[in-house]
Amino acid sequence: MRISTNAIRYRKLTTIVASLTLILSVQAFANGPAGSKHDDAAKFRQLGHELPTPNVYRNASGAPGVDYWQQQADYKINVTLDEDKKQIVASESITYTNNSPDTLKYLWVQLDQNRFDDGSIARMSETASAAGTRRDKAGKGDSLSYNALRRIQAFDDTEHGHTITSVLSAKGKPLHYVINDTMMRIDLPVPLAPKARTQFSIDWQFNIINEAAVGGRGGYEHFPKTDTYLYFLAQWFPRMASYTDYTGWQHKQFLGRGEFTLEFGDYDVNITVPSDHIVSSTGVLQNPTKVLTPLQRQRLSEASTTNQVFVVTPEEALENEADKATGTKTWHFKAKNVRDFSFASSRKFIWDAKLHEQDSKEVPVVTAMSFYPNEAEPIWSKYSTNAVVHTMDVYSRFSFPYPYPVSQSVNTWERGGMEYPMITYNGYRPTADEETGEVTYSRGIKHSLIGVIIHEVGHNYFPMVVNSDERQWTWMDEGLNSFLEYLAEYEWDKNFNILGGQTNPLDVITSYMQSSNQVPIMTQSDSIVQFGPNAYSKPASSLIVLRETIMGRELFDHAFKEYAQRWMFKRPTPSDFFRTMEDASGVDLDWFWRGWYFGTDYVDVGITGMREYTIADQDPDVEKDKERQDYWHDNPKPITEIRNKDEGRKTYVERNKSLEDLYYEKDKFTVTNKDRNSHKSFLKGLNVWQREVYDRAVKDGYYIYFVDFENVGGLVTPLPLTFHFKNGDTEEMMIPAEIWRLNSKHVTKLIIREHPIASIDLDNAHQTADADFADNSFPAKISQSRLEIYKGKRSSRNLMADMLVELENESKDEPGEADGKEVPLKATDTAPAGEE
Ligand SMILES: [Zn+2]
Numbered sequence: 001m002r003i004s005t006n007a008i009r010y011r012k013l014t015t016i017v018a019s020l021t022l023i024l025s026v027q028a029f030a031n032g033p034a035g036s037k038h039d040d041a042a043k044f045r046q047l048g049h050e051l052p053t054p055n056v057y058r059n060a061s062g063a064p065g066v067d068y069w070q071q072q073a074d075y076k077i078n079v080t081l082d083e084d085k086k087q088i089v090a091s092e093s094i095t096y097t098n099n100s101p102d103t104l105k106y107l108w109v110q111l112d113q114n115r116f117d118d119g120s121i122a123r124m125s126e127t128a129s130a131a132g133t134r135r136d137k138a139g140k141g142d143s144l145s146y147n148a149l150r151r152i153q154a155f156d157d158t159e160h161g162h163t164i165t166s167v168l169s170a171k172g173k174p175l176h177y178v179i180n181d182t183m184m185r186i187d188l189p190v191p192l193a194p195k196a197r198t199q200f201s202i203d204w205q206f207n208i209i210n211e212a213a214v215g216g217r218g219g220y221e222h223f224p225k226t227d228t229y230l231y232f233l234a235q236w237f238p239r240m241a242s243y244t245d246y247t248g249w250q251h252k253q254f255l256g257r258g259e260f261t262l263e264f265g266d267y268d269v270n271i272t273v274p275s276d277h278i279v280s281s282t283g284v285l286q287n288p289t290k291v292l293t294p295l296q297r298q299r300l301s302e303a304s305t306t307n308q309v310f311v312v313t314p315e316e317a318l319e320n321e322a323d324k325a326t327g328t329k330t331w332h333f334k335a336k337n338v339r340d341f342s343f344a345s346s347r348k349f350i351w352d353a354k355l356h357e358q359d360s361k362e363v364p365v366v367t368a369m370s371f372y373p374n375e376a377e378p379i380w381s382k383y384s385t386n387a388v389v390h391t392m393d394v395y396s397r398f399s400f401p402y403p404y405p406v407s408q409s410v411n412t413w414e415r416g417g418m419e420y421p422m423i424t425y426n427g428y429r430p431t432a433d434e435e436t437g438e439v440t441y442s443r444g445i446k447h448s449l450i451g452v453i454i455h456e457v458g459h460n461y462f463p464m465v466v467n468s469d470e471r472q473w474t475w476m477d478e479g480l481n482s483f484l485e486y487l488a489e490y491e492w493d494k495n496f497n498i499l500g501g502q503t504n505p506l507d508v509i510t511s512y513m514q515s516s517n518q519v520p521i522m523t524q525s526d527s528i529v530q531f532g533p534n535a536y537s538k539p540a541s542s543l544i545v546l547r548e549t550i551m552g553r554e555l556f557d558h559a560f561k562e563y564a565q566r567w568m569f570k571r572p573t574p575s576d577f578f579r580t581m582e583d584a585s586g587v588d589l590d591w592f593w594r595g596w597y598f599g600t601d602y603v604d605v606g607i608t609g610m611r612e613y614t615i616a617d618q619d620p621d622v623e624k625d626k627e628r629q630d631y632w633h634d635n636p637k638p639i640t641e642i643r644n645k646d647e648g649r650k651t652y653v654e655r656n657k658s659l660e661d662l663y664y665e666k667d668k669f670t671v672t673n674k675d676r677n678s679h680k681s682f683l684k685g686l687n688v689w690q691r692e693v694y695d696r697a698v699k700d701g702y703y704i705y706f707v708d709f710e711n712v713g714g715l716v717t718p719l720p721l722t723f724h725f726k727n728g729d730t731e732e733m734m735i736p737a738e739i740w741r742l743n744s745k746h747v748t749k750l751i752i753r754e755h756p757i758a759s760i761d762l763d764n765a766h767q768t769a770d771a772d773f774a775d776n777s778f779p780a781k782i783s784q785s786r787l788e789i790y791k792g793k794r795s796s797r798n799l800m801a802d803m804l805v806e807l808e809n810e811s812k813d814e815p816g817e818a819d820g821k822e823v824p825l826k827a828t829d830t831a832p833a834g835e836e
Helices: 020-030 038-043 112-116 146-157 294-301 314-322 379-398 443-458 474-492 505-514 531-551 553-566 574-583 590-597 620-634 639-646 673-685 688-700 799-803
Strands: 072-082 087-097 104-110 143-145 163-169 177-180 183-192 197-207 219-223 228-233 242-244 248-250 265-274 278-281 309-312 328-338 343-346 350-357 365-372 406-411 417-420 423-426 605-614 703-711 719-725 730-735 746-753 757-762 824-826
Touching: 038 590, 072 228, 143 146, 163 177, 163 183, 183 197, 265 278, 265 343, 278 328, 278 365, 294 309, 294 350, 309 314, 314 350, 343 423, 350 379, 365 379, 379 406, 379 443, 379 474, 379 553, 406 443, 417 443, 423 443, 443 474, 474 531, 474 574, 505 531, 531 553, 531 590, 553 574, 574 590, 605 757, 620 673, 703 757, 719 746
Parallel strands: 072 265, 365 406, 406 423
Antiparallel strands: 072 087, 087 197, 104 183, 143 824, 163 197, 177 183, 219 228, 228 343, 242 248, 265 328, 278 343, 309 350, 350 365, 417 423, 605 703, 703 746, 719 730, 719 757
16 A cells, blocks of 8 residues: 655745746756657557568558459268267368469368377377367376366377368369378368469268367357267368468468458358258258258248247257257258358257348348257247347447348357357356255356357457468457457446456456566467457556547447458468558557557556645735745744744844844845846746737746656556546546657657646546556555455364364265366375364
């Protein structure tokens, strides 16, 4: 706690002041030499070598260049889900169009399932602490969680990775191919010329991972109580690697985190599953009469913007999962202009639907749908599809109308989420009481469910349509998407728990930004140390600051929409985003990108001093008396003199009156005619404009303040100030970040007002991500908090009492569903001794 009693010192300006310009020059001198130090200027240096040189593919304004190109990959796939073997058996025909100016001798294809192979780079390079699943860490230090051990057992039980059974040319001739971990190179018998097209086919199969055990973006989930399954297939087919103007083939291996960089194309997919399964998939169902009952089709047609319908009711889903069909059905889907394709299948699915109308000629109506097991009820039928509709509503306002005919949310796991075109996998379910069976859900689960659906459906915009390179720059989709997610959450319900706790992400991000464990946002995905804050919440927070504090909503929203629309169905890089935001707004943001995206400084500015002055009248008959008062205010009588007087001690002169002279009566502030003449000649010496300035200043009675700011965190930032005047008025003032351009550590701001200021606050609204508010007010405020009286606890073992405790009923200790409360199998199970 820090209490400052050093309130504003009221000090009158006593020196002879020729004009206001003299005060200003004194101030500049007090602030230190005005030359720019290297690192100060560096914070505002324009981004140069950090960004690629503009070219014909992507221009200097951040837009696609005149010769912008991208490849196209169209797929025809037949896939069978073998439920008994938990296996995918499939074949595909890929038509690849080379729109690049280059001749290609070979093509690279991604085999993402190979990441789960025993010898994969991902698995072999795993460290002990990273040996858990995507959502459950292995544990710290020498520990092994149940979760990590289950994963190792699952890998022991089943072989994973793609088994490629054939790679053939369009004419049916085998093509030479080489598999390098998660990438496969297919050598073309004849090089593929620019503007040419080639076709080839691949047959493959793989064992589906047990997602809860292994951890991945797709797999199956087993429900032990009913012995039923739910399947969601992601990264399940050999997909064309991207070939781009900025990196050639993007074939950096899939290590599990850096996601996907893909080409747009059209998909025609036949999915064969057990006949009692319901399938949710990317694309539009082509054969509803073959796979849906007349009743299901009728219900689907009854969905409207206000009417959410069950296509499969919870009761029907319960009946479905009670027994198991023996036959199969083939669901036929087509999707146009998507970058990926995913599907989910289960006999457990409840299915609901609602329509979303939007202002778009191409897609005026979108069917929003949700698929979930009974275990997800009642929270899913209430919120999921509504959250899908709300997401499209908000995101489209900031970017472009949702471009596809369907948008789906599928409950596939307990928590977390994952996105694919038109289909998203989302976690969070209510809890059923072990004994009573009563189903409840917490506020946290509700907000997490709505939050994850908004987030994953939001990915349909970034990166499913604005197709950034996820393997390289995670922030481009996760950061932008998290930013819009927050905006949609604020518009969903008041007091929404963004980031699972607080309502202001800017107050959450500060602890990460102050930590020593940081890398710049502009770091390749797999090399990021703290993934969540680096790729999600820091860039998202930066965009809130940019919108609300730096650019303002009008300039920001226009520029952000311009970026989304320029790069819709195209492939932007970071420089395209940075440049477009400047290009469309006319705001120089190089310092902002440099600080927030290329650096690891944090925001923390303190107000370290504030001095008040009034204009000296300079008439000695007025001023000298004030000077006297000021002098004795600043120089109280010495304590010895005071105590001497208290003791009744008289000075020598007091005891000898004859020694008194002029100086006994007149102090140094006594006005003389010399002073008066000097004042007259001072006034005469002023030229006409100086006299006008002087008279006006004296008449108006300005209060002049010099306010000192210290940049503790290093990141340059605007300064939103609130002045509290003594008369009760307040005033807001936004000082732009450019105030730091010549000195990024200390600046002094001159503020002149007609009324006296009582105090100043910095960033009252918490809109800059300032890490420490203890130094944001002048005079400093007493920090207020509540203290609970702490009662020391001593834990010691009472063997006599413990021996009397009866053995608990066995059933109480049955292993339950792990809910993030993993019990570590530690090297030592000795609990720390009772601590106080
Ligand atoms: Zn995401």
